[in-house]
Amino acid sequence: MYAAVGPITVHFPERVETNAELKAAFPHWDMDLIYEKTGIGSRHIAAKNECSSDLAYAAAQKLFREHDIDPASIDFVLLCTQTPDYPLPTTACLLQSRLGLRTNVGALDFNLGCSGFVYGLSLADGLIRAGSAKRVLLLTAETYSKYIHPEDRSLRTIFGDAAAATLVEAAERPTLTAFQFGTDGSGADTLLVARGGARPVEDAIKPRHRHRWGSDLYMDGPSLINFTVAAVPQLIENILTAAELGDKDIDLYLFHQATLKMLQQLRERMSFSEDRMPLALEHCGNTVSSTIPILIEQLRREKHLTIGMRSMLVGFGVGWSWAGCIWQESWKKA
The missing domain is CATH 3.40.47.10 (Thiolase/Chalcone synthase)
Incomplete structure:
Protein backbone atom coordinates (compact mmCIF):
# COMPACT_ATOMS: atom_id res chain seq x y z
CA MET A 1 0.00 0.00 0.00
CA THR A 175 0.94 9.98 -4.45
CA LEU A 176 3.94 10.98 -2.31
CA THR A 177 7.30 10.35 -3.95
CA ALA A 178 10.91 11.51 -4.22
CA PHE A 179 11.36 12.59 -0.59
CA GLN A 180 14.63 14.45 -0.13
CA PHE A 181 16.08 15.79 3.12
CA GLY A 182 18.84 18.10 4.31
CA THR A 183 20.40 18.95 7.65
CA ASP A 184 23.10 21.39 8.73
CA GLY A 185 23.28 21.74 12.49
CA SER A 186 25.92 24.46 12.20
CA GLY A 187 22.99 26.82 11.65
CA ALA A 188 21.44 26.06 15.04
CA ASP A 189 22.56 29.44 16.34
CA THR A 190 20.38 31.38 13.88
CA LEU A 191 16.97 30.37 15.27
CA LEU A 192 16.77 29.00 18.77
CA VAL A 193 15.26 28.99 22.24
CA ALA A 194 18.07 28.32 24.72
CA ARG A 195 15.86 28.01 27.82
CA GLY A 196 13.59 25.16 28.87
CA GLY A 197 15.77 22.17 28.08
CA ALA A 198 18.06 20.17 30.33
CA ARG A 199 21.21 22.07 29.32
CA PRO A 200 22.01 24.99 31.67
CA VAL A 201 21.51 28.37 30.02
CA GLU A 202 25.09 29.41 30.71
CA ASP A 203 26.26 26.38 28.72
CA ALA A 204 23.70 26.69 25.92
CA ILE A 205 24.21 27.55 22.24
CA LYS A 206 24.84 31.28 21.90
CA PRO A 207 22.98 33.39 19.30
CA ARG A 208 25.03 34.00 16.17
CA HIS A 209 24.87 37.77 16.61
CA ARG A 210 23.76 40.20 19.30
CA HIS A 211 20.47 39.26 20.93
CA ARG A 212 18.72 42.63 20.60
CA TRP A 213 15.30 41.77 22.02
CA GLY A 214 13.94 40.33 25.25
CA SER A 215 12.34 37.28 23.64
CA ASP A 216 13.33 33.73 24.58
CA LEU A 217 13.20 33.09 20.83
CA TYR A 218 16.18 34.40 18.86
CA MET A 219 16.20 34.70 15.08
CA ASP A 220 18.94 35.88 12.71
CA GLY A 221 16.80 36.70 9.68
CA PRO A 222 19.56 37.57 7.18
CA SER A 223 21.47 34.33 7.86
CA LEU A 224 18.26 32.32 7.47
CA ILE A 225 17.55 33.98 4.13
CA ASN A 226 21.09 33.26 2.93
CA PHE A 227 20.79 29.62 4.00
CA THR A 228 17.41 29.23 2.33
CA VAL A 229 18.37 30.83 -0.98
CA ALA A 230 21.40 28.52 -1.11
CA ALA A 231 19.79 25.25 0.02
CA VAL A 232 16.33 25.28 -1.55
CA PRO A 233 17.30 25.48 -5.26
CA GLN A 234 19.58 22.45 -4.81
CA LEU A 235 16.80 20.63 -2.94
CA ILE A 236 14.41 21.29 -5.82
CA GLU A 237 16.94 19.96 -8.29
CA ASN A 238 17.48 16.84 -6.16
CA ILE A 239 13.73 16.17 -5.94
CA LEU A 240 13.22 16.55 -9.69
CA THR A 241 16.15 14.22 -10.36
CA ALA A 242 14.86 11.61 -7.91
CA ALA A 243 11.38 11.79 -9.46
CA GLU A 244 12.76 11.81 -13.02
CA LEU A 245 10.74 14.94 -13.73
CA GLY A 246 11.42 18.40 -15.10
CA ASP A 247 10.20 21.81 -14.00
CA LYS A 248 7.48 21.71 -16.68
CA ASP A 249 5.99 18.63 -14.96
CA ILE A 250 5.27 20.55 -11.74
CA ASP A 251 1.98 22.44 -11.54
CA LEU A 252 2.56 24.16 -8.18
CA TYR A 253 5.46 24.81 -5.83
CA LEU A 254 4.06 24.83 -2.31
CA PHE A 255 6.70 26.32 -0.01
CA HIS A 256 6.89 26.91 3.73
CA GLN A 257 5.38 30.36 4.23
CA ALA A 258 8.24 32.14 6.01
CA THR A 259 8.00 35.79 4.93
CA LEU A 260 7.14 37.50 1.67
CA LYS A 261 10.71 38.76 1.25
CA MET A 262 12.19 35.28 1.56
CA LEU A 263 9.63 33.75 -0.80
CA GLN A 264 10.12 36.52 -3.35
CA GLN A 265 13.86 35.89 -3.35
CA LEU A 266 13.27 32.20 -3.94
CA ARG A 267 10.75 32.93 -6.67
CA GLU A 268 13.18 35.24 -8.45
CA ARG A 269 16.07 32.81 -8.01
CA MET A 270 14.04 29.96 -9.53
CA SER A 271 12.19 32.12 -12.10
CA PHE A 272 8.79 30.93 -10.88
CA SER A 273 5.64 32.82 -11.81
CA GLU A 274 3.39 34.00 -8.99
CA ASP A 275 0.58 31.60 -9.94
CA ARG A 276 2.90 28.57 -9.64
CA MET A 277 4.15 29.59 -6.18
CA PRO A 278 1.07 30.70 -4.21
CA LEU A 279 1.11 32.44 -0.84
CA ALA A 280 -1.01 32.06 2.31
CA LEU A 281 0.45 34.14 5.12
CA GLU A 282 -1.15 37.60 5.03
CA HIS A 283 -3.86 36.80 7.58
CA CYS A 284 -2.06 34.20 9.71
CA GLY A 285 1.67 34.93 9.56
CA ASN A 286 4.42 32.35 9.72
CA THR A 287 2.84 29.41 11.57
CA VAL A 288 6.01 27.28 11.37
CA SER A 289 5.09 23.59 10.82
CA SER A 290 1.50 24.42 9.87
CA THR A 291 2.17 26.75 6.93
CA ILE A 292 2.09 24.12 4.16
CA PRO A 293 -1.11 22.37 5.30
CA ILE A 294 -2.73 25.80 5.74
CA LEU A 295 -1.71 26.63 2.16
CA ILE A 296 -3.04 23.32 0.82
CA GLU A 297 -6.35 23.73 2.67
CA GLN A 298 -6.75 27.24 1.25
CA LEU A 299 -5.97 26.14 -2.30
CA ARG A 300 -8.44 23.27 -2.03
CA ARG A 301 -11.14 25.55 -0.63
CA GLU A 302 -10.59 28.05 -3.43
CA LYS A 303 -10.61 25.23 -6.00
CA HIS A 304 -7.07 25.92 -7.17
CA LEU A 305 -6.10 22.28 -6.58
CA THR A 306 -7.72 19.56 -8.66
CA ILE A 307 -7.24 15.82 -8.75
CA GLY A 308 -4.13 14.82 -10.65
CA MET A 309 -2.27 18.10 -10.17
CA ARG A 310 1.38 17.55 -9.29
CA SER A 311 2.97 19.81 -6.68
CA MET A 312 6.32 20.03 -4.99
CA LEU A 313 6.18 20.51 -1.21
CA VAL A 314 9.21 22.27 0.28
CA GLY A 315 9.91 23.05 3.95
CA PHE A 316 13.00 24.80 5.31
CA GLY A 317 14.25 26.63 8.37
CA VAL A 318 15.13 26.08 12.02
CA GLY A 319 17.79 23.46 12.57
CA TRP A 320 18.93 24.10 9.86
CA SER A 321 16.59 21.53 8.36
CA TRP A 322 15.03 21.23 4.92
CA ALA A 323 12.86 18.66 3.17
CA GLY A 324 10.74 18.26 0.07
CA CYS A 325 8.79 15.79 -2.03
CA ILE A 326 6.48 15.39 -5.00
CA TRP A 327 2.79 15.21 -4.16
CA GLN A 328 -0.05 14.39 -6.53
CA GLU A 329 -3.51 15.49 -5.43
CA SER A 330 -5.92 12.54 -5.14
CA TRP A 331 -8.47 13.62 -2.53
CA LYS A 332 -11.99 14.60 -3.46
CA LYS A 333 -14.35 16.05 -0.89
CA ALA A 334 -17.32 13.77 -0.32
Whole structure:
Protein backbone atom coordinates (compact mmCIF):
# COMPACT_ATOMS: atom_id res chain seq x y z
CA MET A 1 0.00 0.00 0.00
CA TYR A 2 0.95 3.64 -0.51
CA ALA A 3 0.11 6.86 1.32
CA ALA A 4 -2.26 9.59 0.14
CA VAL A 5 -3.03 12.99 1.64
CA GLY A 6 -6.69 13.06 2.61
CA PRO A 7 -8.69 15.93 4.14
CA ILE A 8 -6.97 18.74 6.02
CA THR A 9 -8.51 21.03 8.62
CA VAL A 10 -7.01 24.13 10.20
CA HIS A 11 -7.60 25.73 13.58
CA PHE A 12 -6.57 29.22 14.64
CA PRO A 13 -6.80 30.75 18.13
CA GLU A 14 -9.68 33.18 18.54
CA ARG A 15 -7.57 36.25 19.19
CA VAL A 16 -6.42 38.15 16.08
CA GLU A 17 -3.61 40.67 16.34
CA THR A 18 -3.54 43.16 13.46
CA ASN A 19 -0.81 45.46 12.22
CA ALA A 20 -3.07 48.40 13.05
CA GLU A 21 -3.18 47.31 16.69
CA LEU A 22 0.59 47.02 16.81
CA LYS A 23 0.95 50.46 15.24
CA ALA A 24 -1.35 51.93 17.90
CA ALA A 25 0.64 50.27 20.69
CA PHE A 26 4.04 51.10 19.19
CA PRO A 27 3.75 54.28 17.08
CA HIS A 28 7.48 54.19 16.26
CA TRP A 29 7.15 50.85 14.46
CA ASP A 30 7.01 51.39 10.69
CA MET A 31 4.23 48.88 10.02
CA ASP A 32 3.96 49.81 6.34
CA LEU A 33 7.60 48.87 5.79
CA ILE A 34 7.19 45.73 7.90
CA TYR A 35 4.16 44.66 5.86
CA GLU A 36 6.07 45.31 2.64
CA LYS A 37 8.84 42.95 3.79
CA THR A 38 6.78 40.26 5.55
CA GLY A 39 3.52 40.29 3.60
CA ILE A 40 1.78 39.73 6.95
CA GLY A 41 -1.14 41.92 8.01
CA SER A 42 -2.44 39.97 11.01
CA ARG A 43 -1.75 36.91 13.15
CA HIS A 44 -3.70 34.65 15.48
CA ILE A 45 -2.30 34.52 19.02
CA ALA A 46 -2.96 31.77 21.56
CA ALA A 47 -4.46 32.73 24.91
CA LYS A 48 -2.30 32.49 28.04
CA ASN A 49 -3.70 29.10 28.99
CA GLU A 50 -4.01 27.83 25.39
CA CYS A 51 -1.23 25.47 24.31
CA SER A 52 -0.25 23.42 21.27
CA SER A 53 -2.28 20.41 22.39
CA ASP A 54 -5.40 22.58 22.61
CA LEU A 55 -4.95 23.83 19.04
CA ALA A 56 -4.14 20.33 17.75
CA TYR A 57 -7.16 18.89 19.57
CA ALA A 58 -9.48 21.48 18.01
CA ALA A 59 -8.06 20.84 14.53
CA ALA A 60 -8.43 17.05 14.93
CA GLN A 61 -11.99 17.32 16.23
CA LYS A 62 -12.85 19.52 13.27
CA LEU A 63 -11.32 16.94 10.92
CA PHE A 64 -13.36 14.11 12.45
CA ARG A 65 -16.57 16.14 12.47
CA GLU A 66 -16.43 17.77 9.04
CA HIS A 67 -15.23 14.69 7.17
CA ASP A 68 -17.14 11.99 9.05
CA ILE A 69 -14.00 10.22 10.26
CA ASP A 70 -14.34 7.64 12.99
CA PRO A 71 -11.62 8.28 15.62
CA ALA A 72 -11.44 4.51 16.12
CA SER A 73 -10.06 4.21 12.56
CA ILE A 74 -6.85 6.09 13.44
CA ASP A 75 -3.83 3.80 13.79
CA PHE A 76 -1.10 6.32 14.56
CA VAL A 77 -0.77 9.93 15.77
CA LEU A 78 2.16 12.06 14.63
CA LEU A 79 2.51 15.49 16.24
CA CYS A 80 5.04 18.04 15.00
CA THR A 81 5.57 20.85 17.50
CA GLN A 82 8.40 22.93 18.91
CA THR A 83 6.15 24.26 21.67
CA PRO A 84 5.02 21.11 23.51
CA ASP A 85 2.83 21.43 26.56
CA TYR A 86 5.51 19.81 28.73
CA PRO A 87 9.10 18.56 28.36
CA LEU A 88 7.46 15.24 29.22
CA PRO A 89 5.10 13.43 28.83
CA THR A 90 4.83 13.31 25.04
CA THR A 91 2.07 15.66 23.88
CA ALA A 92 0.87 13.11 21.29
CA CYS A 93 0.11 10.74 24.19
CA LEU A 94 -2.03 13.42 25.83
CA LEU A 95 -3.89 13.90 22.55
CA GLN A 96 -4.53 10.16 22.17
CA SER A 97 -6.42 10.21 25.47
CA ARG A 98 -8.16 13.52 24.92
CA LEU A 99 -9.35 12.54 21.42
CA GLY A 100 -10.64 9.20 22.68
CA LEU A 101 -8.44 7.16 20.33
CA ARG A 102 -7.78 3.45 20.83
CA THR A 103 -5.02 2.52 23.25
CA ASN A 104 -3.37 0.30 20.63
CA VAL A 105 -2.40 3.27 18.47
CA GLY A 106 1.09 4.70 18.11
CA ALA A 107 1.72 8.26 19.26
CA LEU A 108 4.85 10.26 18.56
CA ASP A 109 6.07 13.84 18.93
CA PHE A 110 8.78 15.16 16.63
CA ASN A 111 10.45 18.56 16.90
CA LEU A 112 11.33 20.05 13.51
CA GLY A 113 9.44 23.26 12.83
CA CYS A 114 9.47 24.65 9.31
CA SER A 115 10.37 21.37 7.57
CA GLY A 116 8.13 19.36 9.86
CA PHE A 117 5.07 18.84 7.68
CA VAL A 118 7.10 17.20 4.90
CA TYR A 119 8.94 15.09 7.47
CA GLY A 120 5.57 14.09 8.92
CA LEU A 121 4.31 13.00 5.52
CA SER A 122 7.44 10.89 5.04
CA LEU A 123 6.95 9.22 8.44
CA ALA A 124 3.28 8.52 7.69
CA ASP A 125 4.22 7.23 4.24
CA GLY A 126 6.76 4.86 5.81
CA LEU A 127 4.27 3.54 8.38
CA ILE A 128 1.69 2.83 5.68
CA ARG A 129 4.15 1.27 3.24
CA ALA A 130 5.46 -0.96 6.06
CA GLY A 131 1.94 -2.14 6.83
CA SER A 132 2.09 -0.72 10.37
CA ALA A 133 -0.82 1.67 9.82
CA LYS A 134 -3.61 2.38 7.38
CA ARG A 135 -4.71 5.74 8.75
CA VAL A 136 -2.30 8.25 10.27
CA LEU A 137 -3.40 11.46 11.96
CA LEU A 138 -0.66 14.02 11.23
CA LEU A 139 -0.93 17.05 13.49
CA THR A 140 1.13 20.24 13.35
CA ALA A 141 0.72 22.78 16.13
CA GLU A 142 2.78 25.76 17.24
CA THR A 143 2.47 28.59 19.75
CA TYR A 144 5.67 30.50 19.06
CA SER A 145 4.03 33.61 20.51
CA LYS A 146 4.78 32.24 23.99
CA TYR A 147 8.50 32.65 23.26
CA ILE A 148 8.18 36.27 22.04
CA HIS A 149 8.51 39.42 24.14
CA PRO A 150 5.68 41.93 23.50
CA GLU A 151 8.16 44.63 22.42
CA ASP A 152 10.08 42.40 19.99
CA ARG A 153 9.35 44.08 16.66
CA SER A 154 11.39 41.56 14.65
CA LEU A 155 9.42 38.48 15.75
CA ARG A 156 6.02 39.65 16.92
CA THR A 157 5.19 40.93 13.44
CA ILE A 158 6.00 37.58 11.81
CA PHE A 159 4.93 34.54 13.83
CA GLY A 160 1.35 33.41 14.39
CA ASP A 161 -0.11 30.44 16.25
CA ALA A 162 -2.09 27.68 14.55
CA ALA A 163 -2.65 23.96 14.15
CA ALA A 164 -3.53 21.70 11.23
CA ALA A 165 -4.84 18.15 11.15
CA THR A 166 -4.09 16.01 8.09
CA LEU A 167 -5.41 12.53 7.44
CA VAL A 168 -2.84 10.39 5.64
CA GLU A 169 -4.34 7.08 4.56
CA ALA A 170 -3.56 3.99 2.53
CA ALA A 171 -4.01 4.15 -1.23
CA GLU A 172 -3.55 1.80 -4.16
CA ARG A 173 -1.01 3.98 -5.97
CA PRO A 174 1.79 6.30 -4.81
CA THR A 175 0.94 9.98 -4.45
CA LEU A 176 3.94 10.98 -2.31
CA THR A 177 7.30 10.35 -3.95
CA ALA A 178 10.91 11.51 -4.22
CA PHE A 179 11.36 12.59 -0.59
CA GLN A 180 14.63 14.45 -0.13
CA PHE A 181 16.08 15.79 3.12
CA GLY A 182 18.84 18.10 4.31
CA THR A 183 20.40 18.95 7.65
CA ASP A 184 23.10 21.39 8.73
CA GLY A 185 23.28 21.74 12.49
CA SER A 186 25.92 24.46 12.20
CA GLY A 187 22.99 26.82 11.65
CA ALA A 188 21.44 26.06 15.04
CA ASP A 189 22.56 29.44 16.34
CA THR A 190 20.38 31.38 13.88
CA LEU A 191 16.97 30.37 15.27
CA LEU A 192 16.77 29.00 18.77
CA VAL A 193 15.26 28.99 22.24
CA ALA A 194 18.07 28.32 24.72
CA ARG A 195 15.86 28.01 27.82
CA GLY A 196 13.59 25.16 28.87
CA GLY A 197 15.77 22.17 28.08
CA ALA A 198 18.06 20.17 30.33
CA ARG A 199 21.21 22.07 29.32
CA PRO A 200 22.01 24.99 31.67
CA VAL A 201 21.51 28.37 30.02
CA GLU A 202 25.09 29.41 30.71
CA ASP A 203 26.26 26.38 28.72
CA ALA A 204 23.70 26.69 25.92
CA ILE A 205 24.21 27.55 22.24
CA LYS A 206 24.84 31.28 21.90
CA PRO A 207 22.98 33.39 19.30
CA ARG A 208 25.03 34.00 16.17
CA HIS A 209 24.87 37.77 16.61
CA ARG A 210 23.76 40.20 19.30
CA HIS A 211 20.47 39.26 20.93
CA ARG A 212 18.72 42.63 20.60
CA TRP A 213 15.30 41.77 22.02
CA GLY A 214 13.94 40.33 25.25
CA SER A 215 12.34 37.28 23.64
CA ASP A 216 13.33 33.73 24.58
CA LEU A 217 13.20 33.09 20.83
CA TYR A 218 16.18 34.40 18.86
CA MET A 219 16.20 34.70 15.08
CA ASP A 220 18.94 35.88 12.71
CA GLY A 221 16.80 36.70 9.68
CA PRO A 222 19.56 37.57 7.18
CA SER A 223 21.47 34.33 7.86
CA LEU A 224 18.26 32.32 7.47
CA ILE A 225 17.55 33.98 4.13
CA ASN A 226 21.09 33.26 2.93
CA PHE A 227 20.79 29.62 4.00
CA THR A 228 17.41 29.23 2.33
CA VAL A 229 18.37 30.83 -0.98
CA ALA A 230 21.40 28.52 -1.11
CA ALA A 231 19.79 25.25 0.02
CA VAL A 232 16.33 25.28 -1.55
CA PRO A 233 17.30 25.48 -5.26
CA GLN A 234 19.58 22.45 -4.81
CA LEU A 235 16.80 20.63 -2.94
CA ILE A 236 14.41 21.29 -5.82
CA GLU A 237 16.94 19.96 -8.29
CA ASN A 238 17.48 16.84 -6.16
CA ILE A 239 13.73 16.17 -5.94
CA LEU A 240 13.22 16.55 -9.69
CA THR A 241 16.15 14.22 -10.36
CA ALA A 242 14.86 11.61 -7.91
CA ALA A 243 11.38 11.79 -9.46
CA GLU A 244 12.76 11.81 -13.02
CA LEU A 245 10.74 14.94 -13.73
CA GLY A 246 11.42 18.40 -15.10
CA ASP A 247 10.20 21.81 -14.00
CA LYS A 248 7.48 21.71 -16.68
CA ASP A 249 5.99 18.63 -14.96
CA ILE A 250 5.27 20.55 -11.74
CA ASP A 251 1.98 22.44 -11.54
CA LEU A 252 2.56 24.16 -8.18
CA TYR A 253 5.46 24.81 -5.83
CA LEU A 254 4.06 24.83 -2.31
CA PHE A 255 6.70 26.32 -0.01
CA HIS A 256 6.89 26.91 3.73
CA GLN A 257 5.38 30.36 4.23
CA ALA A 258 8.24 32.14 6.01
CA THR A 259 8.00 35.79 4.93
CA LEU A 260 7.14 37.50 1.67
CA LYS A 261 10.71 38.76 1.25
CA MET A 262 12.19 35.28 1.56
CA LEU A 263 9.63 33.75 -0.80
CA GLN A 264 10.12 36.52 -3.35
CA GLN A 265 13.86 35.89 -3.35
CA LEU A 266 13.27 32.20 -3.94
CA ARG A 267 10.75 32.93 -6.67
CA GLU A 268 13.18 35.24 -8.45
CA ARG A 269 16.07 32.81 -8.01
CA MET A 270 14.04 29.96 -9.53
CA SER A 271 12.19 32.12 -12.10
CA PHE A 272 8.79 30.93 -10.88
CA SER A 273 5.64 32.82 -11.81
CA GLU A 274 3.39 34.00 -8.99
CA ASP A 275 0.58 31.60 -9.94
CA ARG A 276 2.90 28.57 -9.64
CA MET A 277 4.15 29.59 -6.18
CA PRO A 278 1.07 30.70 -4.21
CA LEU A 279 1.11 32.44 -0.84
CA ALA A 280 -1.01 32.06 2.31
CA LEU A 281 0.45 34.14 5.12
CA GLU A 282 -1.15 37.60 5.03
CA HIS A 283 -3.86 36.80 7.58
CA CYS A 284 -2.06 34.20 9.71
CA GLY A 285 1.67 34.93 9.56
CA ASN A 286 4.42 32.35 9.72
CA THR A 287 2.84 29.41 11.57
CA VAL A 288 6.01 27.28 11.37
CA SER A 289 5.09 23.59 10.82
CA SER A 290 1.50 24.42 9.87
CA THR A 291 2.17 26.75 6.93
CA ILE A 292 2.09 24.12 4.16
CA PRO A 293 -1.11 22.37 5.30
CA ILE A 294 -2.73 25.80 5.74
CA LEU A 295 -1.71 26.63 2.16
CA ILE A 296 -3.04 23.32 0.82
CA GLU A 297 -6.35 23.73 2.67
CA GLN A 298 -6.75 27.24 1.25
CA LEU A 299 -5.97 26.14 -2.30
CA ARG A 300 -8.44 23.27 -2.03
CA ARG A 301 -11.14 25.55 -0.63
CA GLU A 302 -10.59 28.05 -3.43
CA LYS A 303 -10.61 25.23 -6.00
CA HIS A 304 -7.07 25.92 -7.17
CA LEU A 305 -6.10 22.28 -6.58
CA THR A 306 -7.72 19.56 -8.66
CA ILE A 307 -7.24 15.82 -8.75
CA GLY A 308 -4.13 14.82 -10.65
CA MET A 309 -2.27 18.10 -10.17
CA ARG A 310 1.38 17.55 -9.29
CA SER A 311 2.97 19.81 -6.68
CA MET A 312 6.32 20.03 -4.99
CA LEU A 313 6.18 20.51 -1.21
CA VAL A 314 9.21 22.27 0.28
CA GLY A 315 9.91 23.05 3.95
CA PHE A 316 13.00 24.80 5.31
CA GLY A 317 14.25 26.63 8.37
CA VAL A 318 15.13 26.08 12.02
CA GLY A 319 17.79 23.46 12.57
CA TRP A 320 18.93 24.10 9.86
CA SER A 321 16.59 21.53 8.36
CA TRP A 322 15.03 21.23 4.92
CA ALA A 323 12.86 18.66 3.17
CA GLY A 324 10.74 18.26 0.07
CA CYS A 325 8.79 15.79 -2.03
CA ILE A 326 6.48 15.39 -5.00
CA TRP A 327 2.79 15.21 -4.16
CA GLN A 328 -0.05 14.39 -6.53
CA GLU A 329 -3.51 15.49 -5.43
CA SER A 330 -5.92 12.54 -5.14
CA TRP A 331 -8.47 13.62 -2.53
CA LYS A 332 -11.99 14.60 -3.46
CA LYS A 333 -14.35 16.05 -0.89
CA ALA A 334 -17.32 13.77 -0.32
